[in-house]
Amino acid sequence: MIFSGLDLTIPQGRITAIMGPSGTGKTTLLRMITGQLAPASGDVRVAGQSVPGLPREQLYQLRRRMGMLFQNGALLTDLDVFENIAFPLREHTRLPERLVRHVVLTKLQMVGLRGAARLMPAELSGGMARRVAMARAMVLDPELLLYDEPFSGLDPISLGVILRLIRRNNDTLGLTSVVVSHDVEEIAQIADFCYLISGGRVVAAGTPAELGSSDDPLVAQFMSGAADGPVPFHYPAEDYRKELLGGG
Amino acid sequence: MVAEPPGFFAGLFRSLVRGIAKLGAAVLFLGDILRSSPYALRRPRLLAEQVHNTGVLSLVIIMTSAFFVGMVLGLQGFDALARLRQEDLLGAVVALTLLKELGPVVTALLFAGRAGTAIASEIGLMRATDQLSAMEVMAVNPVGRIVAPRFIGGVIALPLLAAIFSCIGIFGAWFIGVAVLGVDNGAFWTQMQEFVSTEDVREGVVKSIVFGIAASLIATFEGYNCPPTAEGVGMATTRTVVTTAIVVLILTYIITALLL
Incomplete structure (x- = not known):
């Protein structure tokens, strides 16, 4: 069981951050929004439709209104x-080649990679690959954009670029964005609203500033990055002294 | 540690159940591929690419192997027939062996090693790097876009490869038998015409089509369902070769028994 009693709402037109320690099922949550995974019980509603019950054709229709950055x-x-x-574009529209080229170049210009149009994915750096993926996620002009750990493993410059792009896309295109991440500082800069998930449920919700000043020990540990606290440093194990002395 | 007898049988039973479950999953997967194949058939460029990848790129290994298999058949056949003073039958014996059995079977085994592993590892890596998930989120069915073209490509390519294998094999046997060992050229070909019937050719064609379906299904199934790790992709390629070899050898017996 990954989630139990999890209940959260994503406000339209905002950037919502979903944070939590690694292994709390944040990616699983995104996959439930896109309908790749179905909850054993409960419901996921996107744009008024219940995702788990949708037949394939309608699910695919709904997915055309979403973009996801892996x-x-x-x-x-x-x-x-x-x-x-x-x-x-080629899969879902019958646009003439001239128009396809136009749309693609516009999106590439937005992420600053128009000059990289003819490179292969293997030739891109991590940050560039993520910007290309961002352009791809936006090419059908989605209403909802999902970001799965967009900051992990980036150098400071690429990270700043991605942060700015997420904020700018959201504001200029009128998107609804969901950012799944455990990078507290980065998220605090751009999120309008945060959910902190741990142990399969929402443990805190609020603006980044509210979470930052929370006196809940778990929230405080997560926001400050302390090694030990309600989330223990040690993986559950038998008594240290007993294990060392017990031979084996 | 040696397993206790009850444990041994329980284990055997469990692997049997697992095997049947996997067979069922593969059949469902085949249904999924067939339902998605209109998508692939509407995109001839994707199909052509896959026939090229699985067929054209396998030509060198198929032709080289065929020539040597043919030469071995020529040598062994000549040796055996010479003891019966029936060297003139060499052409017929070699052609029957190749067309009915060795052509389709050896081609399928080589196909599994060359094209099957490539398909399984390619799809497996796409799974491991989230490319299949990305397609799903982009509302593109990966079974139609990725799996079906490779499956259909393999089903088209394998019978053609098997036909080429048999032709080159016969040429190899002719080279050893006629050009080197001195079997009469006219006898080699007339005996072949005399004894090889359309039914014999048909048996080979049926086999190569069935093997094409089996080998392509196993490769795509293993790749598509592999665990998304480096180890998982490696295991998927290994299983592709092993499973294809076993399945092809079982199938060839069943088809032979049914058609004879």
Whole structure:
């Protein structure tokens, strides 16, 4: 069981952060929003529709209104940058080639990688791959954009770029954004609202400032990054002294 | 540690149940592929690419192996037939062996090693790097976009490869038998015409189509369902070769028994 009694609402037009220690099922939560995983009980509603019960055709219709940025970009390795971004357009629309080119170049310009259009995914740095994936997630002009750990493993410059892009996309395109992350400082800069998940349920909710000044020990430990606290430093184990002296 | 007899049988029973469950999953997967294949058939470029990957890129290994298999058949066949003073039958014996059995079977085994592993590891890596998930989120069915073209490509390519294998094999046997060992050229070909019937060719064609379906299904199934780790992808490629080899050898016996 990953979640139990989990209840959260994503406000429209805002950036909502979902935070929590590693292994709390944050990615699982995103996969339930996209309908790749179904909850054993309970409901997931997106744009008024119940995702778990949707037949494939309608689920695919709903997914066209969402974009998702995967942890490592998940670019299609046999296509170059341009074709990766053109992929959703070619699959779902019958736009003439001239228009496809136009749309793709516009999106690439937004993430600053128009010059990289003909590179292959293997030639990109981690930060560039994530920006390309961001352009791809936005190419069908989604209403909801999901980010899975967008900051992990980036150098400070790439990280700043991604942060700015998430904020700017959300505000200029009128998107609803959900950012799953455990990078507290980064999230605090851009999120309008935060949920802190631990042990399968929401333990705290509020603006980054509210969470930062919380006196709940778990929230305080997470926000300050203390090694020990309600989330123990040690993985559950038998008594240290007994195990060392017990031989084996 | 040696397992206790009850444990041994329980283990055997469990692997049997697992095997049957896997067979069922593979059949469901085949249904999924067939339902998604209209998507692939509407995109001939994707199909052509996969026929190229599985077929054209396997040509060198198929042709080289075929030539040597044919030469061995020529040598062994000549040696055996010479003891019966029936060297003239070499052409017929070699052609029957290749067309009915060795052509389709050896081609399927080589196909599993060359194209099957490539398919399994490619799809497995796509799974491991979230590319299949990304497609799903982009509302593109990965079974239609990735699996079906590779499956259909394999089903088209394997019978063609098997036909090429048999032709080159016969040429190899001709080279050893006629050009080197001195079997009469006219006898080699007329005896072949005399004894090889359309039914014999048909048996080979049926086998190569069935093997094409089996080998392509196993490769795509193992790749698509592999654990998303480096170890998982490695295991999927190994299982592709092992399972294809066993399944092809079982199938060839069943088809032979049914058609003879």
